[in-house]
Amino acid sequence: MADARNGQTAKSTKIYGDYLLMLAAPCALSIWYYGAAALRTLAVCVLTAFVCDFVAGIIVNKQYYAADLSGICTGIIIAMMLPADVPVYIGMTAVSFAILAAKIPFGGGMRTPFVPAAAGFAFAAVCFKEQIFTYGSGRAFMKSVSLGSSLVSGNTVRLTASNFLDILTGNIYGPMGTTCVIAMLGCVVFLVIRRRQSLIPSAGFLGACLLVSLIFPRSEGSVISCAIMELCSGSLLFAAVFMLTNPATMPVHRANKVVYGVFTGIVCMTMRKLGAFEEPVCFAVLIANAFSPLLDMLTDRARIIVSTRQKAREVKANG
Amino acid sequence: MKIISDLLITALYVVFVQNLVMCSGLGMSEAIRIAKRPGTFLKFAAMISGFSVVTSVICSLIGIYTHSAESYAVKAMIYGGVLTAVYAVTALIVHLITRDKELLGNLGISALNTLVFAVPYINNNAAYSLQNSIGLGLGAGAAFVLAAALIGSGSRALEKNRHIPPAFRGTPAMFLYVALISLGFTGFTGTALF
Amino acid sequence: MDKNYSLSSMMRTGAFRFNPVLVQCVALCPVVAATQNLKDAFFIALAVFAHILVSSFAASLMLRKVSRPVRVAVYLILGLLLICPVLWLIEFKTLINLSFTMRVFLPLVAINSATAVHCETFAVKNDVRTAVYDALAAGTGIGIVMIICGALREIIGSGSILGRTLNFKFTLPAMAMPAGCLVLLGFGAAALQAFTAKRTAEKPARKETSAQPEEIELEVDGDFEPEQVDLDLTIENDDEYAYLLSSVNELIDSFTNKDEEGDEE
Numbered sequence: 001m002a003d004a005r006n007g008q009t010a011k012s013t014k015i016y017g018d019y020l021l022m023l024a025a026p027c028a029l030s031i032w033y034y035g036a037a038a039l040r041t042l043a044v045c046v047l048t049a050f051v052c053d054f055v056a057g058i059i060v061n062k063q064y065y066a067a068d069l070s071g072i073c074t075g076i077i078i079a080m081m082l083p084a085d086v087p088v089y090i091g092m093t094a095v096s097f098a099i100l101a102a103k104i105p106f107g108g109g110m111r112t113p114f115v116p117a118a119a120g121f122a123f124a125a126v127c128f129k130e131q132i133f134t135y136g137s138g139r140a141f142m143k144s145v146s147l148g149s150s151l152v153s154g155n156t157v158r159l160t161a162s163n164f165l166d167i168l169t170g171n172i173y174g175p176m177g178t179t180c181v182i183a184m185l186g187c188v189v190f191l192v193i194r195r196r197q198s199l200i201p202s203a204g205f206l207g208a209c210l211l212v213s214l215i216f217p218r219s220e221g222s223v224i225s226c227a228i229m230e231l232c233s234g235s236l237l238f239a240a241v242f243m244l245t246n247p248a249t250m251p252v253h254r255a256n257k258v259v260y261g262v263f264t265g266i267v268c269m270t271m272r273k274l275g276a277f278e279e280p281v282c283f284a285v286l287i288a289n290a291f292s293p294l295l296d297m298l299t300d301r302a303r304i305i306v307s308t309r310q311k312a313r314e315v316k317a318n319g
Numbered sequence: 320m321k322i323i324s325d326l327l328i329t330a331l332y333v334v335f336v337q338n339l340v341m342c343s344g345l346g347m348s349e350a351i352r353i354a355k356r357p358g359t360f361l362k363f364a365a366m367i368s369g370f371s372v373v374t375s376v377i378c379s380l381i382g383i384y385t386h387s388a389e390s391y392a393v394k395a396m397i398y399g400g401v402l403t404a405v406y407a408v409t410a411l412i413v414h415l416i417t418r419d420k421e422l423l424g425n426l427g428i429s430a431l432n433t434l435v436f437a438v439p440y441i442n443n444n445a446a447y448s449l450q451n452s453i454g455l456g457l458g459a460g461a462a463f464v465l466a467a468a469l470i471g472s473g474s475r476a477l478e479k480n481r482h483i484p485p486a487f488r489g490t491p492a493m494f495l496y497v498a499l500i501s502l503g504f505t506g507f508t509g510t511a512l513f
Numbered sequence: 514m515d516k517n518y519s520l521s522s523m524m525r526t527g528a529f530r531f532n533p534v535l536v537q538c539v540a541l542c543p544v545v546a547a548t549q550n551l552k553d554a555f556f557i558a559l560a561v562f563a564h565i566l567v568s569s570f571a572a573s574l575m576l577r578k579v580s581r582p583v584r585v586a587v588y589l590i591l592g593l594l595l596i597c598p599v600l601w602l603i604e605f606k607t608l609i610n611l612s613f614t615m616r617v618f619l620p621l622v623a624i625n626s627a628t629a630v631h632c633e634t635f636a637v638k639n640d641v642r643t644a645v646y647d648a649l650a651a652g653t654g655i656g657i658v659m660i661i662c663g664a665l666r667e668i669i670g671s672g673s674i675l676g677r678t679l680n681f682k683f684t685l686p687a688m689a690m691p692a693g694c695l696v697l698l699g700f701g702a703a704a705l706q707a708f709t710a711k712r713t714a715e716k717p718a719r720k721e722t723s724a725q726p727e728e729i730e731l732e733v734d735g736d737f738e739p740e741q742v743d744l745d746l747t748i749e750n751d752d753e754y755a756y757l758l759s760s761v762n763e764l765i766d767s768f769t770n771k772d773e774e775g776d777e778e
Contacts, residue, residue, distance in 0.1 A: 060484040089683055101696050105495050105703070107482030113473060114499045122502050126509065126687040274336070276509025283506020290500040294472035297357075344545030344691045348626040351538050392601035395620030399593040403586050410582045427585045431629070433542040433621045440617050485710065490536060491703035498695030505692060 009067050012109035015247060016069035018194055022187040022241070023076045026177035029170055034084035038176050042079045045091045049075025052099035053108075060104055068109045070116070074098050077117035077242050078124075080177030081235045081282075083135045090131055094124035110248045114289040118243055118282040125277055133278040135173045146173040147233030148278045151218045151226070167232050175279075178238035187241045198245040200254065204261025205240050205268075206231065212269035234279035236268070243282075249289045256295040264288035322450045329447070329454030333462050336507040339434055339441075340466035341500055346434030350463055351493070354471035359425070360464045366429035368460025370405060371438045375452045377401050378439035398439040406430040434459055469500055520646050527650025530709055533627050534658040535702040540627035544659055544698070545691045547618035551675055554663020556615060560599075560622040561659070562652035564592045566645065568628045572636035573644035584637065585629055592623025627655055662697055669693075 030038040053071030057064035078094045098120025106112045125132050135146050147167070166172055170180025178184075191199050213230035217223050231237065244250070244261060251260050264284050271280035339345045346367075353363055378398050410426055413419065429435070438459050442452050473496045477483065483492050533539050543561060548554035568588045576584050600619055603609050611619075631651045636644035668674055670689030672681040687693045 060486060087683075093683075093685065101495055101699070102499060105484070105487040105492055105699065106477070107480055107484065109482075111480050111482045113476060113496060119499050119502065122506065123685075123687050123692075126502070126505055126690065126692075127685045128683075129509070271506050275507050277506055280506040283503050286499055286503030287506075290469045290473060290503060293476040294468055297472045297475065342691060344542045344694075347541040347545060348539050351541070390601060390604055391616035391620070392597045392604055395600065395623075396593060396597050399589060399597075399620065399623060403589055406586055410586075414582075423582045427582055427629075431585055431589055431624055432626070433624055436621055436624045437617070444617075486703040486707035487699075489706070490538060491699045491706060493538075494695050494699035494702055498692045498699060501690075501692040501695060502687070505687075505690060510690075 009065050009109060012070055013067045015110070015195075016073045018190070019073045019242060020069060020076070022190055023073070023080070023177075025183040025186055026080050026180065026238070027076065029180045029183055030080065030084065030177040033170065034176050037084040040088070041082055041084055041086055041091050041176065042076065044088050045075040045079035045082075045095050046072055047075075048092045048095040049099055052096050053104075056100055056104040057108075065108070070103065070109050070112075071099055074103065074116045074120065078120050080238065081117075081121050081175045081279075082124075082132065084176040086131055090124055090128050093127060094120040096120075097123040112248050113293070115243045115246050115249050115282075115285055118239075118285040118289070121282040122286055125279075125282065129277065135175070146278075147229045148174070151229055151233060151272070152278055154219045164228075167228070172232075174233070175235055175238075178235040179232070181232055181237060184237040184241050191241070191245060195245070195247075197254075197257075198247055198250070200257040201244040201250050201261030201264070202240040204258040205244050205265040206237075206261075208262040208265025209236060209269055212266060216269075216273065218273060230269070230272075235281050236279075239268075239281040239285060243285045244288075249292055251292045251295045251299075253296060253299050256292075256299055259295060260288055260292055263291060325448065325450045326454035326457070329451045330458035330461065333441075333455055333458035334465055338466060338504050339437070339459055339462045341462075341469075341497070341504045342508065343437075345437045346432045346463055347466075347497070349428055349432045349434070350467045351470055351497075353428070353463075354467045354474060357468070357471055360467060362425065363429055363467070364460040364464040366426060366460070367432075367435060367463050368457045370402070370409075370430045370435045370456075371459040372453050372456030373405050374398070374402050374435060375438045375442045375456050376449065377405070379442060379447070379449065379452050382443060394440070394443065398436065401439070402430065402436055434463055466500075470497060473497075473500070520649070523646045524650045524653060527647060528654035528657065529705070532654040532658060532705060533631070533651045534655055535698065535705050537627075537630070539630050540625045540655050541698075543618060543622055543625055544655070544662060545694045547614055547621075548659050548663040548666060548694065549614065549689045550667040550671065550673075551660065551663040553612060553615050554659045554666075556609075556611075557618065557622060558656035558659040560596055560619055561625060561627065561655050564595055564622055564625070565628045565631060565652045565655075566648045567591055567595055568632050569636040569644040569648035570641060572632040573639060573641045576632075577637050581633065584632070588628050588632060589624050592625075592628065593620065596620055596623055627651060658698075658701065661701070662694055665697055666694060 027042060030042070049071045053068075054064050075095050078098060079091060082091055082094070098116040101123075102114050102116040102119035103112050106114075133146075133149070167179075168181045170178075170183065172179050188199065188202075209231060210227055213227040214223055217226040218230070219226050244264060250257055264287075267287050268281050268284035271277070271284055275283070277283065333339050337343075340347055340350050353359060378401050381397055381401065406426065409430070410423060413422055413426060438455060441447075442455055445451070447455060470493070474493050477492050477496060487495070527533075531537060534541065534544055540561060543557050547557045568591050571587070571591060572584065576587060579587070596619055600611075600616070603611055604616075631647055632644075635647040639647075664674065666688050668679065669685050670687070670693060672679050672684035685693070688697070
């Protein structure tokens with residue numbers, strides 16, 4: 001049991017260590033764009049994550065696994081999805097929920113059936129809908145509304161060279177650390193080098209999101225502009241890199257990983273079109289996480305049935 | 320064509336958008352119980368859908384012809400009475416034809432649960448047409464099975480997880496698991512059903 | 514019929530140690546959907562308590578010879594006859610200002626799974642006193658969970674208690690939703706499980722120094738064979754009531770799979 005726990009912690013350290021390295025870029029950019037406000041939100045989330053993890057670990061497991069970096073990672077991921085000037089208690093609520101309700105009770109680290117950051121953000125979104133989707137001012141931004149709220153109101157930004165560059169560099173209204181496309185692409189490159197397999201769901205997810213946004217554009221005007229806005233708005237790319245790549249929550253079978261990603265994309269885009277929240281990707285991730293063991297279970301059963309039939313056929317053929 | 324599309328939209332709405340079990344807890348105890356028996360999912364889906372459709376259609380017709388259902392106490396008596404009658408007739412037919420005791424036991428669970436009983440209320444509250452009522456009834460069965468399948472596969476995964484702290488093993492972890500699925504479904508509507 | 518029951522012991526076991534909601538996962542619908550505030554929770558708890566008590570009494574007294582498919586319908590009718598007149602009085606005499614949620618969910622109590630489970634596992638198999646004791650224990654257990662959930666959900670979710678504002682800086686409306694209630698139930702069940710495990714660990718040590726606790730015997734019909742039931746819970750207990758409560762889910766499964774012998778005619 002102790003060996004298994006140590007093995008799990010070592011694996012968790014490796015994977016979440018990678019995430020921490022990848023998160024350095026969005027963190028730096030958020031501080032660059034939003035200054036002290038971003039630093040404060042980040043510090044509050046990380047500190048809350050550490051305290052919750054430590055206290056709950058001591059109470060529940062009688063031990064705090066310092067090498068399990070998932071708690072800290074969850075804190076940073078949630079901070080990146082929040083507006084920079086969000087009240088302190090919102091960050092604390094989101095992170096506390098993520099750690100106490102979605103991480104610790106399931107054994108933490110690589111054993112959580114749901115992405116804790118998605119659970120924390122979803123909980124905070126239900127509780128503080130207005131504050132979480134109202135983005136504050138930072139440096140010189142392209143527009144006074146986020147891409148997500150533009151799409152909700154059916155408006156398209158006319159893409160020019162300058163505002164396209166703004167979108168790529170994250171110089172737009174939105175969550176403090178998720179809007180920079182270049183940083184996300186950098187993370188993807190890092191993952192390609194380190195854990196290529198974990199990008200399978202993300203590929204399915206982005207493909208499904210792109211396809212849905214092309215078929216059912218939410219705003220009038222150029223379909224291409226709308227699709228680019230859909231992909232670059234809110235936390236969609238960020239979730240593709242930091243939530244869907246979580247090996248603890250994705251299905252085991254490779255084909256199911258694609259289905260899982262595509263399913264998340266369809267649910268996310270449906271929620272964006274019909275749902276109650278401007279950025280519902282975390283809700284979509286939670287639903288997809290719930291489907292993940294079901295997909296594996298169905299595949300296993302199908303394989304058993306096929307192999308049984310094959311054996312029966314072989315027995316029959318052999319007389 | 321419009322009738323079929325109305326029926327399908329209502330069914331899909333109560334399965335995926337506002338899953339009746341996950342978003343409002345209707346029939347949750349039964350879903351958790353049935354979740355352990357994946358082999359019975361389709362049977363339960365068919366039975367719950369059947370009872371829901373028949374009950375909600377009869378209740379709609381009674382509502383149209385009597386105009387009396389202003390009081391929730393009267394509504395409860397009508398809906399409960401209809402549900403009991405539908406169950407009794409079905410159980411009697413099953414008893415006379417097959418005498419299958421397992422089927423009779425499953426009929427009780429399928430008919431007499433909060434999900435089936437709540438369907439006429441939802442129907443009445445949303446002022447659904449006949450095709451919507453049928454869609455709602457069909458969707459109720461599918462919503463139940465979707466919830467049971469999600470809970471069942473999740474609880475199997477939780478059983479395999481040896482790292483769950485002792486205090487959370489079993490029911491507590493399952494409650495939290497269901498809570499997080501329910502939170503996910505909240506993303507569609509952002510509100511509770513009632 | 515030579516039995517030696519103690520209400521306090523059955524209450525301890527049935528209401529707390531094997532709480533119907535937190536351990537047996539029954540009556541989840543009224544708890545999750547209708548306990549958004551303390552007032553609603555109190556009325557729902559009262560309705561559940563009354564329904565389970567009346568149904569258990571009736572089941573033990575009159576329904577033993579009736580087949581199970583009929584009995585489960587009788588519980589619903591009994592519940593409706595109990596709740597609807599009260600709801601009608603509340604509505605037309607405006608005794609209490611009931612919310613829309615309550616008007617819908619109060620009648621749904623008539624069909625809650627806790628009543629059917631406890632009537633079928635205990636009431637129809639035992640004498641009236643045992644059935645009533647079991648109903649009291651189950652009703653109390655459900656009621657306590659409902660009232661605690663209602664109070665916590667109102668305080669955390671709305672920042673008020675019994676309608677009085679508490680002036681919190683912020684509230685968490687998600688707690689008033691089903692997901693929030695399930696989170697509370699999860700933590701409640703974990704606390705109960707930890708407490709029970711601690712008590713069970715302490716029990717052998719205490720037994721050595723104190724006198725033997727009062728022995729509880731619970732008569733079970735001959736057709737029920739405990740050996741056939743696989744127990745998931747490993748909590749040590751030596752009274753049969755606790756044993757039956759711990760295996761209640763398996764018993765329910767056995768009911769749905771196979772009806773009692775000679776019960777249907």
